Amino acid sequence: MARNLANEPARVAVMFRKMLVIRAFEEAAGENFFAGHIRGSVHQYIGEESIAVGICENLRDDDYLTSNHRGHGHSIAKGADPRAMMLELFGKVGGTSNGKGGSMHIADFSVGMLGANGVIADGCTISVGAAQAVKLLGQDRIVVNFIGDGGINRGPFMEALNWAKVYELPVLFVCENNQIAASTTTRLVTAGGGIAKRAESFDVPAITIDGNDLFAVDSTAGRVVSEIRNGSGPQLIQAMTYRLRGHFAHDDAGYRDAGEAEAALEHEPIRRTESWLLENGLSQDEIDGMRDEVKAEITGFVEDAEQADWPDPSLAFTDVQDVGAPIVPGAEQ
Amino acid sequence: MSEMTYAQAARLGLQEEMRRDPTVWALGEDLGYEGGMAGQYSDLQAEFGDDRIVDTPISESTIMGAAVGAAMGGTRPIAELRFSDFAMCAVDELVNQAAKARYMFGGQARVPMVARMPIGIRGGVAAQHSQSPEAWYTHVPGLVVVTPGTPAENRGLLKSSIRCDDPVVYMEHKGLWGMTGQVDESDQSAIPLGVARTVRDGRDITIVSWSAQVGVVSEAAAALSGEGISVEVIDLRTLWPWDREAVMASVSKTGKLLVVHEAVRVGGFGGEIAAEVAEELGVPVARLGGERIPIPFSIPLEEAYKIKSDRIAARVREMLA
Ligand SMILES: Cc1ncc(C[n+]2csc(CCOP(=O)(O)OP(=O)(O)O)c2C)c(N)n1
Ligand SMILES: [Mg+2]
Numbered sequence: 001m002a003r004n005l006a007n008e009p010a011r012v013a014v015m016f017r018k019m020l021v022i023r024a025f026e027e028a029a030g031e032n033f034f035a036g037h038i039r040g041s042v043h044q045y046i047g048e049e050s051i052a053v054g055i056c057e058n059l060r061d062d063d064y065l066t067s068n069h070r071g072h073g074h075s076i077a078k079g080a081d082p083r084a085m086m087l088e089l090f091g092k093v094g095g096t097s098n099g100k101g102g103s104m105h106i107a108d109f110s111v112g113m114l115g116a117n118g119v120i121a122d123g124c125t126i127s128v129g130a131a132q133a134v135k136l137l138g139q140d141r142i143v144v145n146f147i148g149d150g151g152i153n154r155g156p157f158m159e160a161l162n163w164a165k166v167y168e169l170p171v172l173f174v175c176e177n178n179q180i181a182a183s184t185t186t187r188l189v190t191a192g193g194g195i196a197k198r199a200e201s202f203d204v205p206a207i208t209i210d211g212n213d214l215f216a217v218d219s220t221a222g223r224v225v226s227e228i229r230n231g232s233g234p235q236l237i238q239a240m241t242y243r244l245r246g247h248f249a250h251d252d253a254g255y256r257d258a259g260e261a262e263a264a265l266e267h268e269p270i271r272r273t274e275s276w277l278l279e280n281g282l283s284q285d286e287i288d289g290m291r292d293e294v295k296a297e298i299t300g301f302v303e304d305a306e307q308a309d310w311p312d313p314s315l316a317f318t319d320v321q322d323v324g325a326p327i328v329p330g331a332e333q
Numbered sequence: 334m335s336e337m338t339y340a341q342a343a344r345l346g347l348q349e350e351m352r353r354d355p356t357v358w359a360l361g362e363d364l365g366y367e368g369g370m371a372g373q374y375s376d377l378q379a380e381f382g383d384d385r386i387v388d389t390p391i392s393e394s395t396i397m398g399a400a401v402g403a404a405m406g407g408t409r410p411i412a413e414l415r416f417s418d419f420a421m422c423a424v425d426e427l428v429n430q431a432a433k434a435r436y437m438f439g440g441q442a443r444v445p446m447v448a449r450m451p452i453g454i455r456g457g458v459a460a461q462h463s464q465s466p467e468a469w470y471t472h473v474p475g476l477v478v479v480t481p482g483t484p485a486e487n488r489g490l491l492k493s494s495i496r497c498d499d500p501v502v503y504m505e506h507k508g509l510w511g512m513t514g515q516v517d518e519s520d521q522s523a524i525p526l527g528v529a530r531t532v533r534d535g536r537d538i539t540i541v542s543w544s545a546q547v548g549v550v551s552e553a554a555a556a557l558s559g560e561g562i563s564v565e566v567i568d569l570r571t572l573w574p575w576d577r578e579a580v581m582a583s584v585s586k587t588g589k590l591l592v593v594h595e596a597v598r599v600g601g602f603g604g605e606i607a608a609e610v611a612e613e614l615g616v617p618v619a620r621l622g623g624e625r626i627p628i629p630f631s632i633p634l635e636e637a638y639k640i641k642s643d644r645i646a647a648r649v650r651e652m653l654a
Contacts, residue, residue: 039457040630091457091631099631102459118461119419120391153390154422181391183367189390255366313637316629326624 009280015057015214016273017290019049022073023270024298025082029072029089029103032302033249038089042103045073047212047244050269051176052077054217055144055237058225064112064130064143066123069104070176071116074146080108086301092308099311100319112141121151124160124173131169142170142228150181152195161202164234172221172228173199173236176211178243183255199236211239212269215276244268334517339484340371340510346488347374347411349521350495351381354409357495358385360396361413361449370415370451371510397423397448401431401500404446409495411447417504418461420450424469431500432475445498447491452480453545453595454628454635455507463628465544465596470502471573471605477501477526478572480544484514486570489524496523506545529576531583535565538589538649541580541606543569546595546640553645562653572602577609584610589652590618593645598622621648 026044033042045052048070056065056077067074076082080096088095089103096106107115114130117123127145134141151157152175164171175195179186192198196206207224209216217239224235242264246253253261265271274287317328337345351357358381359374365388368375378386389396393414400412414420420427427448434442452465470478479494479501481487487505494501532547533554542550547568554564565583569575584590590610592603598620607618621640629635 039632040462041458091634095631097630099634100459100629102457102630104461105459105630118459119422150391153392155392155394182363184363184388186390189388310633311631313633316634316637317624317626320626326626 009277009282011057012214012273012277012280013282015053015218016270016277017294018053018077019214019270019273020291020294021082021298022049022052022076024294025072025076025086028086028298028302030245030249032089037306038103039091040102040104042089042249043070043247044245044249045070047264047268048176048178048241049073050214050217050273051174051211051239051241052146054214055172055174055221057218058221059112059144060141061111063141064114064127064134066114066127066130066143066145067116068120068123068146068148068151069116069118070148071106071146072103075106075108075113075116078108078113079111080106080113082298083301083304084108086298086305087308090305090308091310092305093311094308098315100315121147121154121156123147124151125156125163127171127173128160128163128167128169131164131171132167134170135167140229142172142225144172144174146174146176148181149175149177149179149186149190149195150184152198153190158198161199161204161234161236165202165204168231168233170228171234172224173204173234175236175238176241177238178241180243180247182247183251195238196236204234204236205232206236206238208238208240211241212267212272214269214273242267334515336513337484337516338510339481339487339505339512339514340373342484342488342514342516343373343491343505344375344377345516345518346491347495348377348380350492351377351385354495356408357411358387358403358408359411359413360387360389360399362389362391362415364388364413369413371507373505374413393419393422394426397426398430400446400448401426401434401444404431404444404500405434405442409445411449411495414448414450416462416507417450417452417466418464420448421466427470427476427500427502428473432473435499436475443498444500447494447501447503449503449505451505451507453506453508454639457630457632457635459630460627465594465623467502467504467572468596468600468602471602475499476573478504479526480504480506480570480572482506482509482544482547482568482570484512485516486524486530488516489522490526490570492523493526497526501526504544508545524570527571527574527576529570529579530568531579532566532568533564535563535587537563537587537653538591539565539567539580539583539587540591540593540645540649541567541569541603542593543572544595546593549640549642550593550645553642553649556642557646557649562649564649575606580606580610581613584614584616588616590616591621591645591648591652592618593621593640595640596622597625599625617652619648619652621645
């Protein structure tokens with residue numbers, strides 16, 4: 001049964017705050033990338049926050065989530081600690097993987113976050129496997145897999161859909177359709193009636209929603225998650241959205257039509273949710289206060305990350321495997 | 334002569350081959366607007382059209398498999414996989430199909446394709462974007478494996494890889510994209526496959542290496558020369574076939590061999606060369622390669638993986654002691 005969210009400003013405020021955390025985290029990640037404090041690549045989730053937050057608000061801590069290269073928002077929404085994530089981006093001790101993984105490999109197994117992924121669509125097959133484990137162990141967890149609109153053209157996506165349906169597994173595929181994959185307009189390289197049609201061709205129920213509408217995401221996820229938990233088998237949500245920034249922080253998105261991103265600002269989820277909150281009991285002061293608080297929190301995490309220790313080089317040689325592991329320097333005796 | 338980067342030189346080599354032979358074409362993700370991850374395809378779509386520089390879906394198996402079919406069908410495709418790590422999504426098409434078609438079909442099929450898959454550490458892109466799996470492909474009968482180390486070689490070796498009638502695994506090093514060097518544009522000749530280059534002449538020991546690691550080896554050799562140790566440095570350039578003649582001749586002269594590579598030492602291609610040299614010449618051989626760990630993200634951890642010039646120099650001193 002769909003909840004009437006209009007009556008729950010407190011719930012909306014909680015989700016709004018999480019969206020603000022993701023936004024501030026991503027802004028800080030971008031700034032620190034340009035400042036040279038973060039290496040590699042940083043794929044920001046700016047403009048898509050409502051999807052992760054609206055979905056994850058309907059999950060339990062012990063539900064599983066698999067992600068892709070754009071995984072910071074998914075991780076925060078699932079309950080990963082943004083401070084540990086920031087330390088990870090800086091490659092420091094105390095990061096989610098103590099600096100071994102970085103941005104593309106954020107994971108927090110304590111909250112069911114089974115990992116971002118550097119390889120497109122590999123999360124799809126891992127998800128169906130996690131769901132098989134859930135089934136074997138007689139648990140009632142569900143597994144959520146986030147995939148992009150570009151990722152659906154890899155075989156593992158199609159294989160995983162088929163597989164999830166054949167074994168009636170508790171998997172929710174969430175396709176974040178921002179209509180672009182790196183610099184390629186996905187419409188130009190994607191045949192057929194789209195993502196939902198692909199799912200339906202496997203008898204996997206699919207629904208397309210406005211992903212920037214927090215309420216649509218929240219209420220759809222509420223219904224679908226409970227159906228899956230009650231044995232419906234796999235389902236897919238296609239959340240339409242827009243990537244407000246470049247593919248990664250160092251991409252100026254020059255392939256876009258002039259004015260496109262500016263026009264999209266009107267539909268971006270934080271602004272939309274903020275207007276709703278203003279109409280439903282929160283004052284501008286309260287909202288600004290929340291924003292300042294979140295910013296200060298993230299700034300604190302950045303400072304912590306700057307000051308945190310670099311990992312000892314010997315850490316490079318640990319956690320490879322049990323038998324046949326390399327010798328960890330300094331640990332010979 | 335003009336100065337250009339490793340990426341620009343590769344672009345030039347491809348452009349020359351595409352002008353020379355209308356059956357040469359490339360397929361991969363983000364080749365048109367983006368021009369490839371380092372500009373190695375920049376503006377080529379404008380010149381040759383979008384059916385010769387093809388922007389594909391994110392479908393690695395089909396990028397590789399389609400190249401196999403297109404090669405059988407009489408064209409010379411270049412399958413661009415962006416990272417050797419993503420090429421692993423298409424190893425089946427490369428190993429079970431491209432490499433074996435000629436043999437299995439009794440010589441009826443030829444697969445003149447280039448599978449382009451950059452290797453190596455570029456700095457902070459971690460375990461799934463930094464690997465050097467070149468040894469995997471040397472193990473597969475039917476494949477040629479090329480690892481260019483300079484701008485001029487990235488042009489000349491790409492040209493001969495495109496002209497090669499068998500499938501070539503072409504492994505540029507991501508850390509070299511910006512490396513500059515002199516390229517003679519008037520000389521359109523290709524650099525033959527299977528021929529090593531002597532980077533530095535020496536008497537006391539031979540160091541064999543390839544790809545970005547050659548630069549580090551050269552630093553070590555320069556440092557050692559200050560101590561009166563004379564190191565001969567050979568860049569293999571092609572791993573399969575490797576230039577046995579050049580390596581044997583050099584080691585026959587120096588009497589000692591050290592092989593150094595960025596890839597993991599265990600099961601690395603250095604082992605093959607060291608074993609061949611030891612069997613044939615019976616001289617002391619040694620290897621330096623990465624520890625058997627995934628490439629970590631954080632700076633001190635990534636640095637701990639690398640084979641630095643001081644370690645190479647120390648190993649040489651040990652071997653000569
Ligand atoms: C197998 C594989 N191929 C290519 C890449 C390079 N790559 C990283 S992200 C990306 C685009 C992904 O687009 P989409 O799935 O729509 O996600 P978005 O970035 O829009 O969130 C590509 C091609 C990769 N990481 N893995
Ligand atoms: Mg996309």
